Amino acid sequence: MARSAADPWLDGRPPHLPCGPGDLPEVCLLPGDPARVDRAAQVLDDFRVLGQNREFRVGVGTCGGVPVAVCSTGIGGPSTEIAVVELARLGVRTVIRTGGMGALGAHIEPGDLCVVTEAEREGGAARHYADPEIPALATTTVSEALLAAAPAHFRRPAHRIRVLSCDSYYVGEGRPLDRMEERAARRLAEIEAMGVDAMDMECETVLAVGAAMGLRVGAVLVAHASRASDSWLEDYEPAQLAMLRVAAAAARDLTDTPGV
Numbered sequence: 001m002a003r004s005a006a007d008p009w010l011d012g013r014p015p016h017l018p019c020g021p022g023d024l025p026e027v028c029l030l031p032g033d034p035a036r037v038d039r040a041a042q043v044l045d046d047f048r049v050l051g052q053n054r055e056f057r058v059g060v061g062t063c064g065g066v067p068v069a070v071c072s073t074g075i076g077g078p079s080t081e082i083a084v085v086e087l088a089r090l091g092v093r094t095v096i097r098t099g100g101m102g103a104l105g106a107h108i109e110p111g112d113l114c115v116v117t118e119a120e121r122e123g124g125a126a127r128h129y130a131d132p133e134i135p136a137l138a139t140t141t142v143s144e145a146l147l148a149a150a151p152a153h154f155r156r157p158a159h160r161i162r163v164l165s166c167d168s169y170y171v172g173e174g175r176p177l178d179r180m181e182e183r184a185a186r187r188l189a190e191i192e193a194m195g196v197d198a199m200d201m202e203c204e205t206v207l208a209v210g211a212a213m214g215l216r217v218g219a220v221l222v223a224h225a226s227r228a229s230d231s232w233l234e235d236y237e238p239a240q241l242a243m244l245r246v247a248a249a250a251a252r253d254l255t256d257t258p259g260v
Ligand SMILES: O=P(O)(O)O[C@H]1O[C@H](CO)[C@@H](O)[C@H]1O
Pocket: 031, 032, 033, 074, 075, 076, 098, 099, 100, 101, 169, 200, 201, 202
């Protein structure tokens, strides 16, 4: 059968994700970085990579006997929208972003774990799924499962945060490029006035597009940087692994807790 332009799936396989019918369990972790999919091998049992196409690397394993998938989204709204929609149509029911962020408030230190309750909506892709004035909220059961799993893997308490998801990493996150210092400073002041705790580039899309697709949605982020102290976590690996352990434990517990 020929592929349709309006709905370009073939034999139940999507045009972007390297998987097909029956490949994926109910719950999927969503890192931005494809390399974090391979890190999941240190966290999940029986882990195997199903494949990679573009920025979308997909693997499956188990946590406490419960099957858990991991799919990278790449950076920003458009690729994340594609991942979330294709995962939902492949039968995934719960998605949890497992990403990095830049902290704004001094109370969040590099390496701290943050559970996102809401994302400020600045992306482009998600507005096609929910009007911009509709808040992008995490599903409470998902956030609670993440918060419950956190103390076993992080010494410092997890923060509940509101994150700004922005489609620009440099000037959009207030980073001063040559000849754009003033523009970037104005932007940083604008972000600070929003009262958000941190910045990333995908939470809004995961929460808003996932909810529109009928999924349970959540996000757990580790602070890679602090803008308040202008510091950067060079030894990022242990925090990423601890975050993946928290997300895997939540995924396992949520599979025992059906319903939205
Ligand atoms: O750590 P990941 O999930 O890749 O996400 C963060 O890192 C990227 C920027 O370096 C953006 O995608 C941002 O949201």
